Amino acid sequence: MAINMVNRIATVLFILLITLTGFFVYQNEFAPCKRTVFYDIGNFDIRFGITKEKFLKTIQESEAIWEKKNSSNLFEYKPASKFKINLVFDERQAKTIEAGQSKQEIEGSRAEYDSIAANYKKLAANHEQLLNDYNTQAIEFEAELNFYNSRVAEINNRGGATPKEARELEEEKKRLELEKADLNRQRAVLNNRASELNSLGDTINTLGQKLNINVDVHNQLFGEAREFDQGEYQGNTINIYQFDGIGELRLVFAHEFGHALGIEHVENPKSTMYYLMEKQDIKNPALSQEDFSALKNRCNFD
Ligand SMILES: [Zn+2]
CATH class of the missing domain: 1.20.5 (Single alpha-helices involved in coiled-coils or other helix-helix interfaces)
Known part of the structure; x- marks a missing residue:
């Protein structure tokens, strides 16, 4: 016993x-802060439409986000390393591509709408000008007609026109009739233009409504803020599943590198390690105060 x-x-x-x-x-062996994590590119799916060189360059830019403030070498590319970064195509990127196409279509319709609307504005301004001209002429015509009529009344009152007056009145009457005919022609043209413009306006409104509906549908389908499931860190692998442009890819790398360093999600929607990708500055990526504190705590940097 x-x-x-x-x-x-x-x-x-x-x-x-x-x-x-x-x-x-x-x-x-795995203390990422103490030792440089060497990585290699593993699976690389060309359906993402990015070259391997650009992919690697973007990874290196993401490294720099973590390394800049403490001049450490946390990550480094080294062919044949065990740590693999994979580019994995599935329905997520397929949806991103679809969203890109939908966005392009919307931008196309918007450009068409804008151009038709700009044309309408020009035509309407031109119409307004012609209408003003017409109104001025009509007022003048009215005054001339009144003057003519009062002259005729005056001559009749005094018992009739002399032959010279009769000739003058006849000429003036002809001129006024021609002017009236011209004004009537102008008015008909203007009325036609107005109804054309109205129907063009209707078309533009319909186009605008359709465009708004398309934008709503697009936003419903593709517009939500995404959790960081575009990438995934596990052990000695980072898988990238989805990105829309280099800025997003860089942010996804930076986020997954953060997890590879053992950093969890932090607060502040602008943080690289925030759980949602929405408010970060993807053009000028940088660690937030929260990211930096998490890095310092994790790696015992001063
Ligand atoms: Zn995460």
């Missing part, structure tokens, strides 16, 4: 030792 007990204690100790030793070795 006694011997058995001793043996058992020895076995327990031995197991503890092994476990502890194993633990220390594990810490040393």
